[in-house]
Amino acid sequence: MTGYSISIPSRRLFARAVRDLLDQHTEWDAPLYPFVSFVYDQGQIRPSTVNMISAVFDPNSFPVIMDGLVRDELATDLPTPYAYALLTELWIVYSTAVSPGERARLRHQAATHQLGQHPGRVEVAWVTCADIHGRVWSASRRRDNGEITERFVGDPDAADLPYDTELRAVAALAKAARATP
Numbered sequence: 001m002t003g004y005s006i007s008i009p010s011r012r013l014f015a016r017a018v019r020d021l022l023d024q025h026t027e028w029d030a031p032l033y034p035f036v037s038f039v040y041d042q043g044q045i046r047p048s049t050v051n052m053i054s055a056v057f058d059p060n061s062f063p064v065i066m067d068g069l070v071r072d073e074l075a076t077d078l079p080t081p082y083a084y085a086l087l088t089e090l091w092i093v094y095s096t097a098v099s100p101g102e103r104a105r106l107r108h109q110a111a112t113h114q115l116g117q118h119p120g121r122v123e124v125a126w127v128t129c130a131d132i133h134g135r136v137w138s139a140s141r142r143r144d145n146g147e148i149t150e151r152f153v154g155d156p157d158a159a160d161l162p163y164d165t166e167l168r169a170v171a172a173l174a175k176a177a178r179a180t181p
Contacts (some may be wrong), residue, residue, distance in 0.1 A: 009040050011152055014083065014137050017045045018129045019150065021087055022139045025125040031055050033088045035066055037073060037081035038129075048081055049073055059088070059113070063169035070173045084170050085129035091115035092124055092140075130171035 017038060024034075032052035039048045051069045053062060066086070073081065093106055093115060109115045123143040130136045136153040 007040075007043070008133065009043075009045055009082070009131070011135070011137075013045050014129060014131060014135070015139075015150060015152065017083075018085060018127050018137045018139045019148075021085055021129075022125060022127045022141055022148070025087060025127075025141065028089065028123075028125075028143055030089060033086065035069060036085045036087075037070075038083040038085065039079045040082040041079070045083070048078055053086075055089070059090075060111075062086070062088075063172075066169055066173055081132075081174070083129055083131040084174050085127055086170055087125065087127045089123065089125050091118070091121045092126075093118050093120045094122060095120065128170050130174040132174050134171060134175060136171055 021034070021036060032054055035051045035053055037048045038045050053065055057065065066084070070081075070084070095102070095106070098106065106115070106118075109118060115121055124140040125143070126138065126140045128136070128138050134154075137151070138153075139148060139150045141148050
């Protein structure tokens with residue numbers, strides 16, 4: 001048996017890919033959101049496919065749409081993706097001290113697309129990326145002041161993971177790609 005080594009891309013490499021995708025977002029109120037598959041090749045992360053998801057679709061349908069796009073891609077001769085990313089625009093509420101009840105209300109408002117009515121809302125461009133190992137990255141840019149926030153979560157099932165349907169879907173799709181021969 002011959003030995004071999006498995007190379008796992010560094011967190012910094014993926015953070016850069018996520019930030020690059022966020023930096024490409026230059027126009028607000030975009031009608032289309034890019035869903036990107038990345039491959040890891042010769043020490044580099046590079047986009048393989050870019051599919052656009054219409055902003056008119058209910059975000060709760062994004063996981064089903066992305067699943068269909070991934071299935072189509074995996075049925076081709078393209079290299080198996082190493083990670084997936086989705087860039088969207090959304091409303092968030094920044095809060096450092098929220099009670100469990102307030103957190104539940106915010107999650108409900110997010111799930112029912114009512115955060116746009118919250119008095120503390122902030123519009124952001126948000127990129128979520130997950131690799132086949134379950135590592136999750138996000139980067140967001142506030143529309144009001146341009147401030148950028150970046151985050152890494154090594155465990156997609158972490159308790160402090162934001163309530164984000166798209167994030168969980170991207171992570172699940174990346175894990176599924178890992179199982180693809």
